[in-house]
Amino acid sequence: MNVYPFIEAEQACRRSVKRACELMQVSRSAYYQHLRGERSERDRVDQALTEKITAVHAMSKGTSGRRGYTSNSPRPGCGTAVNASPG
Structure with a gap:
């Protein structure tokens, strides 16, 4: 809000x-x-992440889900899908 x-x-x-x-x-x-029209650091980070998610979604032709997003996530600690089968 x-x-x-x-x-x-x-x-x-x-x-x-x-x-x-x-x-x-x-x-x-x-x-x-x-x-003053300035954006916060959080807003800038969120915008960058939104652009990354949008690009991944477009590259997958709309088929990429949570696992595709987390494996391509730029945030530390992310990238390991829970309950993903190895291999």
Whole structure:
């Protein structure tokens, strides 16, 4: 859920941004980062992962499932399919 429009509305009405951020459980720094149009590190990583998954899915012509995604995953610790038969 995007809480930033609510905080922006509160700010426009000259209410406390600090309190609005507390109510919405978002840091003020994240809110101001959003206002500047900057993306968080998490957003950038998620976008890169989404692009990778989309590419793997397209290469498999839409047939690749969880095992195909985990075996091509760029994240450490991933890549071993659970209950996969060896070989």
